[in-house]
Amino acid sequence: MEQIMHTSALMLEGSKVTLEIFFLTLMMALPLGLIVALIRLSGLGILRWAMEFYIWIMRGTPLMLQLLFVYFALPMVGVRLNDLSSALLAFTLNYAAYFAEIFRAGIQSIPRGQYEASKTLGFTYVQTMRHIIIPQMIARVLPPVSNETINLVKDTSLIYILAMNDLLRVARTIVQREFDMTPFVIAAVFYLVMTFVLTWVFNKLEAHYAKYID
Amino acid sequence: MPSTLIDKNDIMVQITGLKKKFGDLQVLDNIDLNICRGEVVAILGPSGSGKSTLLRCMNRLEEINAGSIVIAGETLVENNEKGEASYTSPEKARKILSHMGMVFQQFNLFPHMSVIDNLMAAPKIVKGQSDSEIRPIAEELLKKVGLYDKREVFPSRLSGGQQQRVAIARALAMRPDILLFDEPTSALDPELTIEVLKTIRQLADEKMTMAVVTHEMSFARDVASRVVFMADSHIVEENTSQEFFRNPREERTRNFLKNMLY
Numbered sequence: 001m002e003q004i005m006h007t008s009a010l011m012l013e014g015s016k017v018t019l020e021i022f023f024l025t026l027m028m029a030l031p032l033g034l035i036v037a038l039i040r041l042s043g044l045g046i047l048r049w050a051m052e053f054y055i056w057i058m059r060g061t062p063l064m065l066q067l068l069f070v071y072f073a074l075p076m077v078g079v080r081l082n083d084l085s086s087a088l089l090a091f092t093l094n095y096a097a098y099f100a101e102i103f104r105a106g107i108q109s110i111p112r113g114q115y116e117a118s119k120t121l122g123f124t125y126v127q128t129m130r131h132i133i134i135p136q137m138i139a140r141v142l143p144p145v146s147n148e149t150i151n152l153v154k155d156t157s158l159i160y161i162l163a164m165n166d167l168l169r170v171a172r173t174i175v176q177r178e179f180d181m182t183p184f185v186i187a188a189v190f191y192l193v194m195t196f197v198l199t200w201v202f203n204k205l206e207a208h209y210a211k212y213i214d
Numbered sequence: 215m216p217s218t219l220i221d222k223n224d225i226m227v228q229i230t231g232l233k234k235k236f237g238d239l240q241v242l243d244n245i246d247l248n249i250c251r252g253e254v255v256a257i258l259g260p261s262g263s264g265k266s267t268l269l270r271c272m273n274r275l276e277e278i279n280a281g282s283i284v285i286a287g288e289t290l291v292e293n294n295e296k297g298e299a300s301y302t303s304p305e306k307a308r309k310i311l312s313h314m315g316m317v318f319q320q321f322n323l324f325p326h327m328s329v330i331d332n333l334m335a336a337p338k339i340v341k342g343q344s345d346s347e348i349r350p351i352a353e354e355l356l357k358k359v360g361l362y363d364k365r366e367v368f369p370s371r372l373s374g375g376q377q378q379r380v381a382i383a384r385a386l387a388m389r390p391d392i393l394l395f396d397e398p399t400s401a402l403d404p405e406l407t408i409e410v411l412k413t414i415r416q417l418a419d420e421k422m423t424m425a426v427v428t429h430e431m432s433f434a435r436d437v438a439s440r441v442v443f444m445a446d447s448h449i450v451e452e453n454t455s456q457e458f459f460r461n462p463r464e465e466r467t468r469n470f471l472k473n474m475l476y
Contacts, residue, residue: 116275117322117381121336121388122312131339135326212325212368 014170021156025091033099058097066090087159106141139209146202224251232281241267243447252421256438263444265427273314286313315385319397321377323369330365333387355383375406395426435459
């Protein structure tokens with residue numbers, strides 16, 4: 001029992017790194033994804049094309065490869081980031097691409113009548129997006145955003161290749177040192193708790209928005 | 215209001231030589247139409263005659279290919295030297311179009327806002343009015359359409375007829391000089407149609423200038439001051455509503471009325 005408590009304490013430290021990556025990525029990837037989606041939907045030719053290219057690269061290559069690229073390849077061209085920044089850059093760019101596609105689909109699902117009503121009331125395009133379209137889009141994309149967010153919790157474990165001591169790497173170190181599989185079980189419990197909390201939060205959000213959805 | 219008594223300054227919407235195409239399809243061909251202050255113009259016609267498109271051209275939900283539209287004395291669009299429609303600057307167009315409000319067949323209320331917020335959104339965001347300024351006006355409008363009790367609920371909790379009355383109040387909150395109605399009762403059950411038509415009739419009594427695309431013949435006969443009958447992209451006949459229903463001049467009109475009334 002004492003052994004489990006000790007292991008858990010070590011792993012709690014690892015969870016901090018996991019949670020740090022998770023929250024910082026989310027805080028940056030969500031707004032970036034929205035900006036990418038809005039540019040993609042705008043009529044701006046070359047910018048739109050650039051966003052499509054970016055999304056294609058991010059969705060078309062493994063996240064692991066992107067992490068390795070940021071960590072090992074960027075320094076070769078003189079861009080040197082510390083471990084945390086490298087991980088955050090790769091995660092944010094990758095997740096923003098997925099969020100952008102979710103937001104785009106959400107925005108495109110809003111009926112044309114909402115734009116027309118806004119226009120006849122004198123709203124500008126920016127006012128329409130900000131006050132009418134995006135708030136409705138958020139309600140609609142909560143389930144897929146919830147999915148991606150839960151994926152992100154688990155994907156943070158990929159940073160073990162950058163030698164950062166996240167939850168999974170701490171667990172693996174203990175397993176290798178003590179030939180005891182318990183840390184893996186504890187790690188699973190930790191991940192489950194995190195995703196449970198997230199699921200709960202998203203359920204609350206969905207219930208909050210459900211009050212106006214038919 | 216007989217057209218002979220109308221002062222030129224009272225023309226609220228003046229449409230001349232309007233042409234509109236969707237791809238190769240000519241949906242409006244050489245339309246001339248004036249709407250005067252205080253008039254209620256019913257636009258009738260079979261499906262596909264172009265009547266909704268005409269209404270949507272008036273407030274630029276559709277852009278015309280040729281012709282001119284003058285609203286309250288200000289030119290929204292006119293022909294250039296090449297005979298193609300050329301719109302005024304975006305800022306000026308925005309100002310001109312603020313004279314008009316619109317009510318849609320599908321209501322198009324903002325589902326994420328309560329009823330009162332639906333009314334207050336545009337005055338606040340577009341005109342920059344304060345909450346204390348617009349709230350009493352919005353409440354007054356909701357009382358007028360009989361939905362003050364529902365001010366805090368979301369549109370999804372309302373019947374179609376109630377939603378449409380909120381949509382009318384929302385348009386009125388922007389203080390338009392002209393209201394356009396695009397088949398306002400076509401999505402409603404007969405008993406809900408009545409309450410919406412009652413609200414529109416009330417506005418007619420207050421001398422609100424309105425253009426109403428509708429299939430409600432009794433409404434056109436009783437409430438409209440003038441009827442415009444469209445078929446195949448043209449205005450076929452135009453008359454005071456009394457004369458239109460009593461003595462239709464054109465064969466097309468007579469056939470249409472026969473099918474609609476019996």
